[in-house]
Amino acid sequence: MASGFDVLLVCEDLSGAQPLVEGLKVSGAAQVLTATTQDNVLKLLSSQSIDLVVLDVAKPTMNLFEQFAVIQAYCPKPVICFSDDRDSHVIAQSVKAGVTAYIVDGKSPDRLRPIIEVAMLRFNECQAVKKELAQVKGKLSERAIIEKAKGLLIEHKGMSEDQAYKTMRKMAMDQGKKITVIAHEICDVVAALG
């Protein structure tokens, strides 16, 4: 597996963090940054290059869930959460908030390596699906904007559907722009002029 990855370790209390830091280094981590749950994790992640987030808490809190939902939206990272809480709602909520691996009572340093490997594999698999989804959604919304612009031309310029499309295609070619850009511009102009 990949070694030389950088880890952000978030604990409730840094005094007990040393064994986990050592375990992460033995498991291939190049650098282990530490933070407490009081710190702004999102800010740390945006200022440092981090490949993996490891969370070591007695119980994940609402505040943490919120931070992780934001992290998944802006700079998705694999997240491993070690916790003592075996409540099924907490587990479900954590997974929903983007925790890749949730592990109860399993913090022995020699078991870290397979856990990290599995978390990274799963994360990559999930990211691939999310990326594809974003692309397909992008195409759908491109089509929607082209349809909308076409409709506006038909309504305001009295064109047929065919003429409207050909007009947009000609504008795109003449101006060297993508047809979706032209469609956006048409929608903006018509909205501004009423």
Next chain:
Amino acid sequence: MNRLNVLLVDSDTARSALLSQALQDQGYKVIARVQPGANLLALIASYMPDLVVIDTDSPDRDMLESMSLLNQHNPMPVVMFADEDNDVVVREAIRSGVSGYVARNTDPKRVRSIMQVAIARFREYQALKNELYQTKNELEKGKVLQRAKSLLIKHKKVTEDEAHQAIQKMSMDQNKSVAEVAENIVSVLEMSL
């Protein structure tokens, strides 16, 4: 939480009796214990469990292929108990769609939370895949509609507007969705080409 129905797959009946007891103690209902083999997928389909638990020394190629097929055609959470140290096996198992992987010497008290995580993650991943499938479907429907329109324009010498109206009228008259009508038009007109 309702008791989840588990199908237990193990080639070693003595070992599976122990695991079966452990699972029942943790609140799962083991509906059947079966041997791995060529008919594994058929067995899973006939028992319709909420989750499949596999106990194996090391999953062989057939097993991984079965899991991969299950993941494509009848996705459900699968938790695998196997040897801890083999990185390659773990990786292959995850690739084949196994939602949870438990090392052999795991403390029984941890089993429940591992299974819960596997189920939660399975649901999340499945929801994501469903959304992708639906979005792709929508995109595809739009493409078929476009194709149907241009075929009408070419073969029936109508304008795009007229083609659009014709499809909508057919949809209403035949009481079918626009997508269905478009598909019919494409299959008929492309056949006669």
